[in-house]
Amino acid sequence: MSIGWSILISFLVGGSSGGIVSLLLKTYLKTKTDKSLEKYKSNIRNLEFVFPKKLDALNAIYSFKIELSPIPHYPDMDWYEACDNIAHSFDIYETNIINLLKQYGSVLPKNVIKKLEAAESCSTYGKFEINDKYQVSKQGNEYADSFVKHIDEAIDLLKKNLNIHVDWKRS
Secondary structure: OHHHHHHHHHHHHOOOOOOHHHHHHHHHHHHHHHHHHHHHHHHHHHHHHHHHHHHHHHHHHHHHHHHHOOOOOOOOOOHHHHHHHHHOOHHHHHHHHHHHHHHHOOOOOHHHHHHHHHHHHHHHHHHHHEOOOOOEOHHHHHHHHHHHHHHHHHHHHHHHHHOOOOOOOOO
16 A cells, blocks of 8 residues: 555656656646736836826926915015915815826725815815905915815825935925
């Protein structure tokens, strides 16, 4: 009986054809490697397509950030007054955010989209915090402050996603 087992084991592991187990293992590893290589190639093609679009989105969001940055109207203008200026343009900024999401939403990571949607929400509700005399309420000012923070966070998150280590913040 033991001779029969040794012949069977010898045939499966070694034998004249290299063994069935060895052949099965080689076939399995080749198939696994081919699938991994195809997946890797597919990921590279995807990156070649998506990376430039994400970079375009980052440039667009950063350009938008520069446009919304208030220009001081006098030397002692503080952030509260700057937020009032931002709040006065909420209608325009709301539309700009919607357009950014329409144009780049398909390539942006979910966390960046959430930040842009949060900024849009601030502009949507903040535009109702301006009274008939064109004065911004305290809540409207807070919406403007949050709006800018969400845009900054979206930029930072997208830079991290793209592994870009450039500090674009203006001093």
